[in-house]
Amino acid sequence: MLRTYVFLLVALYCSDGVLSKSLITPCKIEDGACIEKSWIAASEQIIQGIPELGIEPADPLFIEKIEGNLSTLKYKYFNTTIVGYKNCRISDVKVSNDFKNYHYELNIPELKLHGMYEMAGRLISMSVEGKGEFFQTTGNYKIIVDAELKVAPGDDGKLHMAIGDFKLKCYPLTAIHFDYRNLFNGDKDLGDAVLKFANESWEEVANLTQDPVFEAIITKLNENANKLLKFVPLEEFIIN
Ligand SMILES: *[C@@H]1O[C@H](CO)[C@@H](O)[C@H](O)[C@H]1NC(C)=O
Ligand SMILES: *[C@@H]1O[C@H](CO)[C@@H](O)[C@H](O)[C@H]1NC(C)=O
Ligand SMILES: *[C@@H]1O[C@H](CO)[C@@H](O)[C@H](O)[C@H]1NC(C)=O
Ligand SMILES: *[C@@H]1O[C@H](CO)[C@@H](O)[C@H](O)[C@H]1NC(C)=O
Numbered sequence: 001m002l003r004t005y006v007f008l009l010v011a012l013y014c015s016d017g018v019l020s021k022s023l024i025t026p027c028k029i030e031d032g033a034c035i036e037k038s039w040i041a042a043s044e045q046i047i048q049g050i051p052e053l054g055i056e057p058a059d060p061l062f063i064e065k066i067e068g069n070l071s072t073l074k075y076k077y078f079n080t081t082i083v084g085y086k087n088c089r090i091s092d093v094k095v096s097n098d099f100k101n102y103h104y105e106l107n108i109p110e111l112k113l114h115g116m117y118e119m120a121g122r123l124i125s126m127s128v129e130g131k132g133e134f135f136q137t138t139g140n141y142k143i144i145v146d147a148e149l150k151v152a153p154g155d156d157g158k159l160h161m162a163i164g165d166f167k168l169k170c171y172p173l174t175a176i177h178f179d180y181r182n183l184f185n186g187d188k189d190l191g192d193a194v195l196k197f198a199n200e201s202w203e204e205v206a207n208l209t210q211d212p213v214f215e216a217i218i219t220k221l222n223e224n225a226n227k228l229l230k231f232v233p234l235e236e237f238i239i240n
Helices: 032-048 188-200 202-231
Strands: 011-015 018-022 061-069 073-083 089-095 101-108 112-123 126-137 141-153 159-172 177-180
Touching: 032 089, 032 202, 061 202, 073 202, 112 188, 112 202, 126 188, 141 202, 159 202, 177 188, 177 202, 188 202
Parallel strands: none
Antiparallel strands: 011 018, 061 073, 073 112, 089 101, 101 141, 112 126, 126 177, 141 159
């Protein structure tokens, strides 16, 4: 069903501060390699930022609040800065031929997160509680995104796509290091025991805690992509 439709040939050139858009060589229907290449080019523009469209650079990415309401663990991250997104690779891009589904895969070599946290609950077998500064360095991550697309007329009267709700599957592939300061109100023995456990059981800990973080990241990235989609009508993405 997810027959790949043609995507995406957009290049945005900024010259002398004037933004102009231009289509690169169009892709043939079902030319997966062409589609992928095109979307990578567009994604790189989005990640670098396009000030003329109000798209801020995605590296570093700043997220004011991330809230994890898990059944056994509640956590909040405030003012989180996330570095490393510019090294990610997008692949396996598919748009269904009814323009209702958009699928892609992200491969992220490493992300460094830094911010303030609050957390209370159970981290698998360990009780955990604390509030302070945190650092987290991920290893390689694979993220599979399945999003809804909507098509509606824009301000220019032409049809535009927009990315809507999405589902994620997140796979941590290599070790993650956790450094959460001031756990248990600064009790170093208790805090180090939790961090040692988290470092050693990184995959299990990541599986438990990662989804709200990546939901916040992907929401932000999709918002940026939607600014571009609002600017570029559907008719410039498709070839008949
Ligand atoms: C998490 O739970 C709190 C308190 O129940 C609620 O106010 C908040 O909206 C929830 N956040 C999310 C992201 O679900
Ligand atoms: C996040 O940053 C804002 C603006 O600098 C600041 O007012 C707020 O206190 C910060 N939040 C935390 C939990 O540090
Ligand atoms: C967890 O891993 C980080 C990064 O390797 C390291 O700095 C830290 O000392 C480790 N913490 C514990 C308690 O093992
Ligand atoms: C983490 O989740 C993945 C995907 O659901 C699963 O394959 C893996 O076994 C889980 N790892 C651990 C340590 O629970």
